[in-house]
Amino acid sequence: MKTLFPILFILVAGGILFGFINPTWSEIKVLREEEEKYNSALDRSRLLQETRDQLLSRYNTFSPAELARLEKFLPDNVDNVRLILDIDSIAGRYGMRIRDVILSSDTSRTDLGQLGPDENRFDSRILSFSVTGSYTEFRAFLEDLEQSLRLVDVMKITFSSTDSGVYDYSLSIKTYWLKP
Structure with a gap:
């Protein structure tokens, strides 16, 4: 019996x-x-909140005029009408009006071999149009287009002459905007 209780206690403990x-x-x-x-996720969320607060304070240092200029330079949506009106306004300064406007997608960026989501943070469109004017007016128009706040790349220029010294110019430009 003396050995039975310890063995029983050991078995019960086991x-x-x-x-x-x-x-x-x-x-x-x-x-x-x-x-x-969860603690790691909370730490990361605190870091993200701090980063957000820092970015928000930096954003708030910009004046509304600077934000409007930035929005015009690289808009966050495609506003084709505003772009056409801006370019027509620039052309109007030199007595020219844009015509034969064609808006198309930028096919040079399409990669048929790419799988998965598009990781580009911006998108682009090609705008083709024609103007008529003298060479001097056209050069001044291009300089103003270059100096404008809207980000555009001139892709192609063709021209044809007339007997009156006025030329018909056809342009293709690429414009950009941020993806949402």
């Missing part, structure tokens, strides 16, 4: 260890790992 403590301990380990993940 049963409690393997039947209750070990599964509970495993659950505690899983919960601690989960807690670490």
Whole structure:
């Protein structure tokens, strides 16, 4: 009997260890790992909030006029009508009007071998149009177009002459905007 109680206590202790403590301990380990993940996510969210606050304070340092200029330089949406009106306004300064306006997608950026989402942060369109004027007026128009706030690349220029010294110019320009 003296040896029976210690053996019985050892068996009961082993049963409690393997039947209750070990599964509970495993659950505690899983919960601690989960807690670490949540704490890590909270730390990252605090860092993101700090970064957001810093960027917001930097954004608020810009004046409304500077923000309007930035929006005109690289808009966050495609505003074809505004672009055409801006270019027509520039051409109007030199007695020219744009005509034969054609808006098309930028096919040079299409990559048929690309799989997955497009990682570019901007998109572009090609705007083709014609103007009529003297060479001097056209050069001044191009200089103003170059100096304008709207980001455009002149892709192609063709011209034809007339007997009166006035030329017909056809232009293709590429314009950009930020993707949402």
